[in-house]
Amino acid sequence: MGVDRSAIVESESLEQEIEGLDALDVPFIEPERKLRVFWRAAWPKLAAVGFVLAAWQAIVWLGWRPVYVLPGPVRVFAEIGELMGTAKFWSAVATTLQRAAAGFGLAIGIGTLLGVAVSRSRILRRAFGSFITGLQSMPSIAWFPFAILVFKLSESAILFVVVLGASPSIANGLINGIDHIPPLLLRAGRVLGARGLASLWHVVLPAALPGYVAGLKQGWAFSWRSLMAGELLVIIESRPALGSQLQFARELSDAPALIALMIVILVIGILVDGLVFAAIEGRIRRRRGLVDEGA
Amino acid sequence: MEAVAQPESAAQPMAIRIRNVSQTYHEGHSSIQALDRVSLDVAQGSFVCLLGASGCGKSTLLNLIVGIYQVSSGTIDVGGRRVALMFQEPALFPWLTVQKNVEMGMRFRGVSAPERRSKALDLLRLVHLEAFAERRPHELSGGMRQRVAIARALSQEADVLLMDEPFGALDAMTRDVLHDEIEAICCRTGLTVLFVTHNVREAVRLGDRVVLLSSRPGRVVAEFPIDLPRPRSADSVPVTEMAAAITNRLREEVRRHGR
Numbered sequence: 056m057g058v059d060r061s062a063i064v065e066s067e068s069l070e071q072e073i074e075g076l077d078a079l080d081v082p083f084i085e086p087e088r089k090l091r092v093f094w095r096a097a098w099p100k101l102a103a104v105g106f107v108l109a110a111w112q113a114i115v116w117l118g119w120r121p122v123y124v125l126p127g128p129v130r131v132f133a134e135i136g137e138l139m140g141t142a143k144f145w146s147a148v149a150t151t152l153q154r155a156a157a158g159f160g161l162a163i164g165i166g167t168l169l170g171v172a173v174s175r176s177r178i179l180r181r182a183f184g185s186f187i188t189g190l191q192s193m194p195s196i197a198w199f200p201f202a203i204l205v206f207k208l209s210e211s212a213i214l215f216v217v218v219l220g221a222s223p224s225i226a227n228g229l230i231n232g233i234d235h236i237p238p239l240l241l242r243a244g245r246v247l248g249a250r251g252l253a254s255l256w257h258v259v260l261p262a263a264l265p266g267y268v269a270g271l272k273q274g275w276a277f278s279w280r281s282l283m284a285g286e287l288l289v290i291i292e293s294r295p296a297l298g299s300q301l302q303f304a305r306e307l308s309d310a311p312a313l314i315a316l317m318i319v320i321l322v323i324g325i326l327v328d329g330l331v332f333a334a335i336e337g338r339i340r341r342r343r344g345l346v347d348e349g350a
Numbered sequence: 351m352e353a354v355a356q357p358e359s360a361a362q363p364m365a366i367r368i369r370n371v372s373q374t375y376h377e378g379h380s381s382i383q384a385l386d387r388v389s390l391d392v393a394q395g396s397f398v399c400l401l402g403a404s405g406c407g408k409s410t411l412l413n414l415i416v417g418i419y420q421v422s423s424g425t426i427d428v429g430g431r432r433v434a435l436m437f438q439e440p441a442l443f444p445w446l447t448v449q450k451n452v453e454m455g456m457r458f459r460g461v462s463a464p465e466r467r468s469k470a471l472d473l474l475r476l477v478h479l480e481a482f483a484e485r486r487p488h489e490l491s492g493g494m495r496q497r498v499a500i501a502r503a504l505s506q507e508a509d510v511l512l513m514d515e516p517f518g519a520l521d522a523m524t525r526d527v528l529h530d531e532i533e534a535i536c537c538r539t540g541l542t543v544l545f546v547t548h549n550v551r552e553a554v555r556l557g558d559r560v561v562l563l564s565s566r567p568g569r570v571v572a573e574f575p576i577d578l579p580r581p582r583s584a585d586s587v588p589v590t591e592m593a594a595a596i597t598n599r600l601r602e603e604v605r606r607h608g609r
Contacts, residue, residue: 072527
């Protein structure tokens with residue numbers, strides 16, 4: 056071709072046009088004040104808590120059950136305050152959280168490996184795909200008789216059931232996440248030279264992250280539930296735990312302590328979900344532009 | 351008309367040689383022939399536009415050249431050149447910043463982190479997006495995302511860039527600006543481009559040569575050298591006239607399918 060192209064340089068006006076279009080397309084948004092953001096998120100929650108407490112108090116005042124069976128919120132919160140002053144309570148919380156961390160951590164490892172393997176191999180998927188979902192729907196408490204038989208009344212029995220309860224959810228979340236990756240992204244990765252492990256690490260797993268986190272969140276819920284069931288059944292003398300304290304409170308008919316412990320268990324579950332998973336999910340959604348800014 | 355490309359001047363090396371490539375898809379019991387004995391040469395450093403109506407197998411051809419699909423019949427020779435492919439959609443990774451997106455290909459090639467960074471910033475400067483390096487793709491407009499995709503494709507240091515209707519989804523104004531931009535980039539880098547489009551004026555605006563493909567199956571039916579001086583404007587009279595002539599030929603092709 057006889058066209059001389061060396062004369063073509065970008066004109067200054069082109070540069071200005073591009074900058075103009077870009078500035079129109081991407082407006083600068085002033086970040087909101089932190090306190091206001093916090094308050095806007097917090098007040099409905101506080102209102103909901105207030106509503107529940109009021110309803111509870113109303114039922115107590117109506118005398119539906121005697122006070123030694125169903126104490127009011129004031130009595131129970133006084134009990135929580137008392138509990139929090141004892142070393143035994145904190146050692147119980149520590150034991151339970153340790154077990155939760157160990158069980159959930161192990162479940163993450165197993166569930167992730169399982170999820171990657173099943174999503175990448177057609178044969179493994181045919182073999183184990185529906186099995187994982189079946190396992191997920193099995194109530195974890197149904198595993199305990201077997202676990203106690205095999206592991207006796209030990210930490211291992213609890214760990215076994217917590218891992219079994221949580222890892223199918225984690226594996227399924229990851230499989231789901233990988234299945235829903237837009238094929239175009241995988242092609243883009245391949246065109247850029249992504250192969251094998253590099254592709255898995257830099258393209259497949261990040262693209263599947265939203266589904267994976269949903270699986271982790273559900274896995275956490277399952278492992279917390281399994282753990283509480285386990286601590287009610289597998290009581291180890293030397294190691295006070297939240298679940299076993301709950302069982303003792305029932306045996307002693309100590310209603311305020313029982314409800315106080317239930318609230319502690321609920322609050323820990325909510326805190327982990329709200330502080331850890333909601334934060335991770337929010338971050339992912341914001342980064343990937345999945346939040347409707349106008350809403 | 352026989353589907354053989356016009357030989358370009360012998361002195362110019364060819365970046366892509368396509369010889370008698372046919373491709374058939376099988377879907378259940380039916381089969382669709384996407385390409386029929388396509389032969390085409392793309393000279394190094396030239397900008398060739400592939401033009402055709404729907405179903406001419408344009409995208410198939412690009413996927414064959416880049417190696418995503420296997421050639422079932424015929425040969426494609428890029429002489430060991432590195433080939434990059436740009437899609438109709440930007441296909442950026444939404445979890446990465448603009449800069450990290452541009453770095454991705456270099457990461458797979460094992461380029462060190464500091465080198466990646468400086469190279470990515472250079473490329474973003476080339477497409478006038480250095481101010482948006484830390485932004486995420488969803489914060490950008492469609493045209494800006496496609497420019498990031500250009501930078502990402504260029505990061506592969508490819509000798510050949512295949513573009514699959516890259517500006518099809520953009521508004522007219524943005525497209526005009528991107529035409530200027532890609533023309534300037536190609537002239538600066540000496541890149542060989544094979545550009546697929548169904549927009550005749552775009553083909554004439556950009557191409558050194560416009561190759562017309564028939565539809566179902568795709569076959570090369572005509573070639574038009576575009577000897578207009580650069581920089582061109584899509585609205586200029588010579589571009590418009592040339593485009594009108596090619597459009598007539600294209601419509602003839604489409605009519606054959608209408609009965």
